[in-house]
Each structure stands twice: as structure tokens, then as C-alpha cells.
Amino acid sequence: LKELKDSLLEVEEKYRKAMVSNAQLDNEKTNMMYEVDTLKDSLMELEEMLFETRRELEEKTKDLEREKHAHSILQFQFSELKETLKQSEELLTKHGIVLGPDL
Amino acid sequence: LKELKDSLLEVEEKYRKAMVSNAQLDNEKTNMMYEVDTLKDSLMELEEMLFETRRELEEKTKDLEREKHAHSILQFQFSELKETLKQSEELLTKHGIVLGPDL
Numbered sequence: 661l662k663e664l665k666d667s668l669l670e671v672e673e674k675y676r677k678a679m680v681s682n683a684q685l686d687n688e689k690t691n692m693m694y695e696v697d698t699l700k701d702s703l704m705e706l707e708e709m710l711f712e713t714r715r716e717l718e719e720k721t722k723d724l725e726r727e728k729h730a731h732s733i734l735q736f737q738f739s740e741l742k743e744t745l746k747q748s749e750e751l752l753t754k755h756g757i758v759l760g761p762d763l
Numbered sequence: 764l765k766e767l768k769d770s771l772l773e774v775e776e777k778y779r780k781a782m783v784s785n786a787q788l789d790n791e792k793t794n795m796m797y798e799v800d801t802l803k804d805s806l807m808e809l810e811e812m813l814f815e816t817r818r819e820l821e822e823k824t825k826d827l828e829r830e831k832h833a834h835s836i837l838q839f840q841f842s843e844l845k846e847t848l849k850q851s852e853e854l855l856t857k858h859g860i861v862l863g864p865d866l
Contacts, residue, residue: 678781685788692795699802731834
């Protein structure tokens, strides 16, 4: 009988400990679920920011291409104009016309 | 005695169930720890990509500002040159000099 009582006490103690560990594990699990959700939210937020920043980068890249294109056209027109002016001024000097002070 | 045996059996059964649930919780916890680590890795990766994309955007913005600045200077020089050419051509016409075909 004594033996039976002892093993009952022993199992009850083991059971109690198991339940304590159970509660602790359950608590840890809940904390982790919360952490997983928080991490997932941050991940989504970062993905949106990355998407947005990439969109901005793409737009800025297009703006730069447009600006470079316009600039190179103007560069071309500028050298053409310079050529025209050179000829015009050569013509003036050929005819002995002195360019005015304002020129 | 019978009662004692029954309660021993009962507690043993409860203990067994508690251990099964313990193992299950422990397993879930391990899976979650893995998920948390994976999420943290992805988060770090995304942060790096965002940092890199922002750096690129900043650089592209500076390039665009430089391009715009150079373009506006050329714009100014272009209109000045146009003005000079106008005057030069007015002088030629005033002196009755007909601009050559190549002009």
C-alpha cells in the first residue's frame, strides 16, 4: 500500500511539473506567434517602401534620360549656331565691317 | 486499494497526455523559432535592398540636378549666341551683303 501511495505521489508530482512546463511552452508559443506577426507586418511595410523607392528610381532614371536627350539636342544646335555665327562674322570681316561695341 | 489503483491509473494517463502535449508544443515552438529566424533574415535582406535602392535614387537625383544645371547654362549661352548672330546678320543685311548659300 505504501508503495502504491509513493508512486501516486511521484506521478502526481511529475504530472504537476509537466503541466507547469506545458503552461510555459504555451506562453512562449504565444509570444512567438506575436513576434512572427510583428515581423510579417514589418516585412510587408518594407516591401511596400522598396516597391515605392524602386518606382521613384525608375521615374528619376527616365527624367534623367529625357534631360540628357534634350541637352544633347541643344548641344548639337549650339554648335550649329556657333558655326553659322563664325561664317557670318567671317563675311563681315571680309567686307571690312568692324563689329560694333555691342556685338 | 482499488480506489488508489484507479487514481494512479488516472494520473498516469493525465501525465501521459500532458507529455504528449508538451512534445507537440515543443515542436511548434521549434518551428516558430525557425520561422522567426527566416523572417528576420528576409527583413535584413530587404533592409539592405532598400538602403541600396535609396542610395541609387539619391545618386540619380544628383545626376539629374547636375544635368539640369548644365542644360540651363547651355540654354542661356544658346540664347546669347542667337542674339549675337541676329546682330551680326542685321549688320550684314544693313551693308547689303547677301548671306551665301552655305550660310
